[in-house]
Structures are given as structure tokens and as C-alpha cells.
Amino acid sequence: MTCVPTADRRPDPIAEARRLWSEHGWEHAADGMAAITSLMRAQRIALARVEAVLKPHAITFARYELLMLLYFSRRGSLPMALISERLQVHPTSVTNAVDRLQAAGLVQRLMHPEDRRATIIELLPPGRKLAEAATADLNSQVFGAPWITPAAVTTLVDVITEIRHDTGDF
Amino acid sequence: MTCVPTADRRPDPIAEARRLWSEHGWEHAADGMAAITSLMRAQRIALARVEAVLKPHAITFARYELLMLLYFSRRGSLPMALISERLQVHPTSVTNAVDRLQAAGLVQRLMHPEDRRATIIELLPPGRKLAEAATADLNSQVFGAPWITPAAVTTLVDVITEIRHDTGDF
DNA sequence: CGAAAATACTAGGACGTCCGACTATCGGAC
DNA sequence: GTCCGATAGTCGGACGTCCTAGTATTTTCG
Numbered sequence: 001m002t003c004v005p006t007a008d009r010r011p012d013p014i015a016e017a018r019r020l021w022s023e024h025g026w027e028h029a030a031d032g033m034a035a036i037t038s039l040m041r042a043q044r045i046a047l048a049r050v051e052a053v054l055k056p057h058a059i060t061f062a063r064y065e066l067l068m069l070l071y072f073s074r075r076g077s078l079p080m081a082l083i084s085e086r087l088q089v090h091p092t093s094v095t096n097a098v099d100r101l102q103a104a105g106l107v108q109r110l111m112h113p114e115d116r117r118a119t120i121i122e123l124l125p126p127g128r129k130l131a132e133a134a135t136a137d138l139n140s141q142v143f144g145a146p147w148i149t150p151a152a153v154t155t156l157v158d159v160i161t162e163i164r165h166d167t168g169d170f
Numbered sequence: 171m172t173c174v175p176t177a178d179r180r181p182d183p184i185a186e187a188r189r190l191w192s193e194h195g196w197e198h199a200a201d202g203m204a205a206i207t208s209l210m211r212a213q214r215i216a217l218a219r220v221e222a223v224l225k226p227h228a229i230t231f232a233r234y235e236l237l238m239l240l241y242f243s244r245r246g247s248l249p250m251a252l253i254s255e256r257l258q259v260h261p262t263s264v265t266n267a268v269d270r271l272q273a274a275g276l277v278q279r280l281m282h283p284e285d286r287r288a289t290i291i292e293l294l295p296p297g298r299k300l301a302e303a304a305t306a307d308l309n310s311q312v313f314g315a316p317w318i319t320p321a322a323v324t325t326l327v328d329v330i331t332e333i334r335h336d337t338g339d340f
Numbered sequence: 341c342g343a344a345a346a347t348a349c350t351a352g353g354a355c356g357t358c359c360g361a362c363t364a365t366c367g368g369a370c
Numbered sequence: 371g372t373c374c375g376a377t378a379g380t381c382g383g384a385c386g387t388c389c390t391a392g393t394a395t396t397t398t399c400g
Contacts, residue, residue, distance in 0.1 A: 049337075138203075
């Protein structure tokens with residue numbers, strides 16, 4: 001048992017909300033509410049941790065993800081539409097990220113040789129270097145750090161994978 | 171076993187990334203990377219579902235949460251500092267949300283009778299009405315909907331609660 | 341009692357995400 | 371062959387989140 005009430009331990013706001021939901025006759029929706037609220041909060045916590053590590057590299061998680069996608073691609077370049085699909089974000093979000101990465105000299109826009117509508121984004125050497133350095137830091141300080149038990153990590157991935165699959169995410 | 175490859179089922183981008191992480195010698199960090207990436211994606215999916223239901227009410231989830239906090243308070247009013255603490259968001263985010271709620275006539279700013287630094291936010295009748303209507307919709311269409319198995323929902327909450335607790339969230 | 345530290349809130353700005361609208365370009369269908 | 375729908379990207383705007391000041395007050399303490 002943990003959770004011994006101490007002066008500096010505030011009660012969990014989400015557990016409180018869940019209790020209130022039940023008391024108001026919304027028992028059937030209490031867990032769902034708690035799940036979604038938890039998701040929102042956990043995402044902000046995780047993002048803050050990641051961005052703190054990324055900050056010295058002058059990059060954000062959104063841009064890091066794009067960089068890694070290019071990093072893992074065979075030619076080090078991908079069309080924007082494919083980036084949008086893989087990252088599962090709106091095309092305008094990709095435009096936004098690419099603008100900043102390009103301004104930082106990390107990637108380059110090239111025109112597609114066969115489809116003049118499409119734009120190819122190419123990872124430049126500085127971008128590749130930054131991707132490797134940032135990954136080393138993230139792996140040691142966040143992804144591979146024991147901030148939570150390994151079992152819980154895999155459980156989390158499994159549950160979310162189920163959700164994502166059931167909601168047609170892939 | 172699910173996941174039979176079909177023409178309209180793209181491979182899971184996160185599972186792909188996890189595999190690449192392992193292949194590049196980052197096995198120790200692969201699960202952590204997958205967990206955080208999953209969290210980011212799941213949050214966006216959940217938020218999109220919630221906001222779709224909230225849209226007809228002309229409100230966002232952030233403002234809905236603030237409204238519900240006031241709704242559950244004894245006097246129907248709370249100081250901004252307390253709202254910031256309970257919602258676990260930055261004070262400026264509360265200012266932002268209150269500005270919009272006030273503009274919509276859903277809440278009201280009052281000055282604290284004893285501390286002239288503080289501001290009390292009071293839920294107005296239209297705000298209370300909207301909170302009830304929005305909750306009814308959310309409970310039936312999202313929170314209480316079988317978008318995922320009940321067991322998975324509670325597992326999700328449990329795991330995230332563990333993460334939140336371990337990271338000092340409460 | 342008065343100065344320093346803590347607290348409450350707001351202003352301005354950076355970012356990411358999405359939506360709707362708009363311009364090119366590609367591909368079929370007739 | 372030409373027109374029309376689908377596709378690729380970008381632009382402008384709305385929002386939420388955070389951070390860094392900056393202004394009031396209140397509290398603490400020398």
C-alpha cells in the first residue's frame with residue numbers, strides 16, 4: 001500500500017472527479033471520464049518531460065518525430081503527404097513543422113520529379129546529426145529511464161493500441 | 171488474434187517505430203518510446219471525439235472541465251488559483267479559459283472579499299445549464315459509450331494513475 | 341514598523357493542432 | 371480531347387498550453 005496521506009500530498013483530482021461522477025448517478029460513465037481525463041493529463045506530463053530534454057537541441061517533439069521519420073527512411077527523404085499519413089497529423093501541421101525545420105537548416109524542400117503537386121522533404125546532414133544526438137538524450141533520459149515499471153509501460157502500449165485500433169486509427 | 175493484413179488496414183506506425191528502435195540497438199528504450207508516442211496519439215484521438223460532441227454546445231474540453239469544476243463546488247464559485255491547481259494547468263491557461271467563458275456569459279469574475287489579489291469565478295445559470303447538457307451528451311456518446319472494453323478502460327486509468335503518482339503529479 | 345519574499349493574476353509571445361478555403365496538378369470518364 | 375472530381379500543399383484563423391515578465395497584494399521576518 002502506498003498513498004499515505006501526508007501534508008504535501010494532495011488528493012488525486014481525477015479520482016475525486018470519478019467519485020463525484022458516481023455520486024451524481026453517472027456511474028456508467030465514470031470510468032470513461034476518468035480514462036479520458038487521465039489521458040489528457042498523462043500526455044501533458046510526458047510531453048513536458050520530452051520537451052525538457054529536447055530544449056537544448058532547439059527542437060520540439062513534433063519536429064523530432066518528423067526528423068526521425070526521415071532518418072529511418074531509405075533515401076532520407078519523403079513526400080509531405082506520406083509524412084502526414086505516418087505521423088497521423090493534419091497536412092497543415094506538417095507544413096508548419098517543415099517550415100521551422102527548413103528555417104533551421106535541418107531539412108530541405110525538393111519538388112517531386114513526377115508529380116508537380118507533391119513536395120519531397122529531404123533530411124540534411126545537420127538534421128541527421130541532430131536526430132542522432134536528440135535520440136541519444138531521449139533514450140537515456142526519458143524513453144529508457146525507469147520513470148515507471150517496464151510492465152506498466154507495455155501494459156499502457158497494449159491498452160492504447162487496442163483503443164487506437166478500435167477507433168480505426170490503423 | 172486480430173490484425174489480418176487487408177488492403178485498407180495500414181500497419182501501425184507506432185509498432186513500426188518500435189521495431190526500428192530495436193533494430194538500431196535501442197531495445198532498452200523501445201517500449202518507452204512506444205508508450206510516449208502512444209500517449210500522444212491516444213490523447214489526440216480522445217480529444218477529437220470529445221470536442222466533436224462538445225461542438226454543438228460551442229465549448230471546448232478545457233472550458234468544459236472548468237465549468238464542471240465550478241458545477242461540483244459547493245457555492246458554484248472558486249478562486250482562480252484553486253482552479254489552476256485542481257485542473258493542473260498553468261494559471262495563464264485558466265485566465266484564457268475564463269476570458270472566453272465570461273465572454274459567453276457562462277461565468278462571472280468576482281473579487282475575493284478578503285484577498286484583493288484573488289479573483290473568484292462564479293458559475294452563472296446559463297453555465298450550469300450548459301454543463302448539464304454537455305455532460306449528458308458526453309456521458310452517452312463518449313464516456314459511457316462502449317468505444318473500448320470496460321476492463322481496458324480501468325487498466326488504462328490504473329496505469330496512468332501510477333505514472334502520474336510516480337512523476338509527482340499528486 | 342518597514343523591507344523582502346511569496347502569492348494572485350494578467351499581458352504578450354511561441355508552438356502545435358485543427359478547420360475551411362484556395363491554388364495547382366493529376367487522372368479518369370464521357 | 372476536354373471537363374470534373376480527387377489529391378498535394380499552403381494560407382489565415384481559432385484554441386489551448388506553456389513561459390517570461392510585470393503589477394498588485396499579502397505575508398513574513400528582521
